[in-house]
Amino acid sequence: MTPRISGARLLETLERLAAFGGRPDGGVDRVAGSVEDLRARAWLAGQLRARGLVSWTDETGNVFGHTPNVRGGRLLVGSHTDTVPAGGRLDGAYGVMAALEALTTLHEQGHPAADSLEIVSFWDEEGAQPESSGGMVGSTALCAGPHLADLSAFVELHIEQGPRMELAGQELCVVDGIVGVDRHLIRVVGEANHAGTTPFSLRRDAGRVLARATAGAHDLMRSVSDTLVGNIGSLTLDPGAPNVIPGAAQLVLELRSPDEDVLTRCADLVLQHARAVAAEDGCTIEHWMLSHKPVVAFDEGIRTLLEKVCRSTGRPAGSLYSYAGHDAGVLSAHVPTAMVFVPSTRGVSHSPHEHTDDRLLTQGAQVLLEAVIAHHDSR
Known part of the structure; x- marks a missing residue:
């Protein structure tokens, strides 16, 4: 018989974790490196030890857990427990607590899959500090270190953080990959002058150009593809x-799409529009690509395994691309990787109003446990 997680224990650990940095409005302030973040990591390590499991923390701050008899070629499962300021209690935390529950259940029942499993809470996924290098710190460090050789695959369970699953009536989704993200700096160069003494006809107003370019950019972004979002x-x-x-005057344009060509076409259109508007007012446009995160496609074999597990619940999984970044995107360049989503109520995330029904949280964690078993049996 397939082991069953304890939904009550899962929900209790989520509540206990949310107390670290908990806010009166139900949100969480647990930015990486803060006192509350460090306390939460120590608490997680203590939970692992109290359950007869091994806990260790690497030099970056990633917290790992496994059985005393863990073997090589481990399936790594987890997410992150740091938050943005005034964040929610589920983003990242759900994936870690579900991983803890899956490992605990398998260990308690003496299931052989327990010894091929390792769980992780990554350090600083969010990159919420002003001095941060952009997040994904712990997963990036793991992929550059020796422990990577111990891993055979990575699976991350997460809330969707968007409205698509709820609108489609989906309870589970296997994630195809993560969208590409481009950021562009567009600078308008005009001429500074006295606003009281310079007639409109003689102005080279970079601010006016910026406002017109910004207003037109949103319609252009929406016209390119329904797979694209921008800001x-x-x-x-x-x-x-x-x-x-x-x-x-300058703006930062961010574009996200699962299609690299769409990202390029949209940026070109926005720039053409900005240059045309600037020329009308005697200004010029300068442009720099600030960053490019390529589209990530998750491993077909792991996705197929997850789809089979989801079907076994009687609730076949949908599929979609993640429009938010995740540690799984970093791991995917090094080991077979995939993700499972559960819905987010009204698509709200990074907010104290972040919510997913308890039944769906429990169901997702059970899928994670069964995926661990299926991966073990497929080796």
Whole structure:
């Protein structure tokens, strides 16, 4: 008979973890490296030891757990327990607590799959500190270190953090991969001058160009492909004074899509529009690619295994790309990797209002346990 996780124990550990950095509004402040983050990691290590398991922490801060008789070629399962400021209690944390519950259940029942399993809480997935290098710190360090040789695959269970599953009535989704993410800096160069004494006809107003380019960019982004989302969340005027016509202005454009060509076409369209608008006002455009994260495609074999496990629940899994970044994206370049999503209520995440029904959380954790067994049996 297939072992069954304890839903009550899973939900209890989620509540106990949420107390570290818990806020009155139900959210969590547990930014990587904070006192609350360090306390939570120590608590997780203590939970592992209390359950007769081995816990160890690497030099980066990743917390690992396994049985005393663990073997090589391990399936790594987990996520992260750090949060953004005023974050939710499930993002990352759910994947770690579900991994803990799966390992505990298999160990308690003496199942042989327990000894081929290792769980992890990665350090600083979110990159929420001002001085952060962009997140995924722990998973990046793992992939550059010797422990990678002990691993055969990685599976991450996570909330979707978007509305697509709930809108489609899906309870489980096997993730195809992670979208590519491009960030562009677009700078408008005009001429600073006195705002009170310079007639409109003689202005080279970089701020006006920036505003027009920004307004037009959203319609352009929506016209390129329904697989693309984009954002302009950073606008700057120079010198930024009420009585000075901006001599320069800039925006940061972020684009996300599972299609690299779509990312390129959209950026080209936005730039063409910005240059046309700038020319009308006697300004010029400068452009830099700030960063490029390529599209990640997850391992077909692991995805197929996860799909079979999901079908066995009687609730076949949908499939989608993740539009948020995850540690799985880092691991996928080194070991066979895949992810499973459960729905997010109203698609809300990175918020105190982040929520998924208890039944769906329990079901996802049971799928994770059965995936561990299926992976063990397939070796």
